[in-house]
Amino acid sequence: MKIVLATRNRHKVDEIRQILKIYLDGDLYSQIEILDLDNFPAVPEIEEDGKTFVENALKKAKTVYEFTGLCSIADDSGIEVDFLNGEPGIYSARYAGENATDEGNNRKLLKLLEGVPIEKRTATFRCALAYVDGNIEKVFEGATKGKVIFEPRGMGGFGYDPLFVPDGYELTYAEMPKDLKNRISHRSKALQKFAEFLRTYLESKNKF
């Protein structure tokens, strides 16, 4: 079974591959071949004009399914900061402008939180993972709560990782070993649900 990851974000592609390896045991993992958009350069940029993570994830997965004819999964994700009424949310990737860098986004977030004490810096990372295969359309969601600290810490990960300390931990996502982030993250929780679905689906297919 071939599955296309509907993203050009290298960090997400790498994480999704690593996380699926955790949740699909060796036998099931060997039944799937994971492709990404590098294998399909003709797929156009997909405008993320939905109002929710779910809408955006479904749009990306449907578009890639239509172009490739292969089942596809898409991740739409971001961070919601309570003090900012849920911003940047679906605008996380382009918070500091159309061509924003991770550093620019982090600087903007820190600026808007200047002077805000740690107990009011609560935030939630959310991930909507859409799976589209012809008539089958499913969305799996994951969320991880934590706090936005005062300055970036750590070299790993991407995006807002250096600013986010998940509840119950002292390290930012960027300071943690990859494997730990991949077990507790918003993306991990969504992919765990997807993996359960895929296991049942493949097992029922194998029966016939």
Ligand code: IMP
């Ligand atoms: P998307 O491609 O529209 O889903 O953009 C997601 C954006 O949210 C990324 O560019 C990051 O800024 C942020 N984001 C999503 N997931 C993560 C994560 O695991 N760590 C850090 N930032 C993330």
